[in-house]
Amino acid sequence: MNAEIISVGTEIILGQIVNTNAPLLARQLATLGITADRQLAIPDQHDLMVDAIRAAWQQSPLVFVCGGLGPTADDVTLAAVAEAVGTDLTVDQDHWQWIQETFVERHKEMMPENIQQAKYLTGGSPLKNAVGLALGSWYEQDGHRIVVLPGPPREFKPMVIQEVMPRLAKIVGQHVQITSRTLNFFGRPESQLMDEIAAVTADLTGVTITSYVQPDAIQVRMTVRDQPQDAASQLLDAAQVKILKKESPFFFGVGDDCRLANVVVQLLRERGLRVTAAESLTGGMFQSTICSVPEASNVFDGGFVTYAATAKEQLLGINPQIIEKHGVVSAETAAQMAEKSREKLGVDVGLGFTGVAGPDSLEGQPAGTVWIGLAIAGQPTQTKLSHLGAYRGRQAVRQRSVQTGLQMLYQALTK
Structure with a gap:
């Protein structure tokens, strides 16, 4: 038609x-x-x-x-x-x-x-x-x-x-049987993701695989035509197993409407954990994203927006010598932001976001440089450096920083 x-x-x-x-x-x-x-x-x-x-x-x-x-x-x-x-x-x-x-x-x-x-x-x-x-x-x-x-x-x-x-x-x-399933990924370039998927599913016939880039995910749709429901589901299951064997570090859920924030909030609820954050370049966007999920109050009480170095020191109690020695855009500062925010609110999980949204550089670091800290009670603090591509623009760097933080938390919760 x-x-x-x-x-x-x-x-x-x-x-x-x-x-x-x-x-x-x-x-x-x-x-x-x-x-x-x-x-x-x-x-x-x-x-x-x-x-x-x-x-x-x-x-x-x-x-x-x-x-x-x-x-x-x-x-x-x-x-x-x-x-x-x-x-x-x-x-x-x-x-x-x-x-x-x-x-x-x-x-x-x-x-x-x-x-x-x-x-x-x-x-x-x-x-x-x-x-x-x-x-x-x-x-x-x-x-x-x-x-x-x-x-x-x-x-x-x-x-x-x-x-x-x-x-x-x-x-x-009435004319053709179509069965589809959507897998959601984040943190992999679309071209690389689809090349790898094509390689691992090369021996499968009857499954068409396409991709669609969303602001917060890459959606991979698998489609089977002209097959009974059971046979189609078996083909989709086989394709999904092959794909996730290769791409599981970047996968976070199934469905057209699946959002990483929703998945993370649900995982926090299931585990009885509460989360907070201290944000610099993202300016509260992570906390706003968490609050966009229904019943976010079950996992979130509040957090911090500490844009300037003085705010990091006054609101979070970060040692000024940490910032003086390592800089605002550093693993050490991100870790301190995550740990101090968690301690201040007495919750289970804290994230710290610090970096350069752009367009100008900061402390010799180019735009798009982002450090994220993740502190979970009883576990060593993690930090992650991302280079998010300043060519995308300031807002995109901030949005991708939030999604990267959500991905870090998702991976920690699903280990």
């Missing part, structure tokens, strides 16, 4: 934002054997939208229209789709009631235009929005299907994964 993806937004056309939705959707479709061989971006102009959608509707069995479902004047996508396919719009009364209640709970003034977010294509069905207000739409007619999705990525991805893909899987499953 072929599909067409139409991305709506003048800001996309002008290059003001990067369109991440279409690539994500195309990758998801590919797992079902659906090829998005036509992809188009159009501005928020009603007539242009109607023409583009009508042409796609006539020539493609599956059309996706992404973006423009808000309540503002330039959000005209749903009306344009309705005109293009010859239908009307219906208000989902239950969802409209929920929107009104949500505004009351938030003490926000609701505008009459917000009712647009409760509408869907008449004769079709609404798609639930797990994290936003605007419904999506699924509409079928004469063997053609059109799917209308919100533009914000945080709303778009859950709707694709939770609402659209299960429906498409049932449709595609």
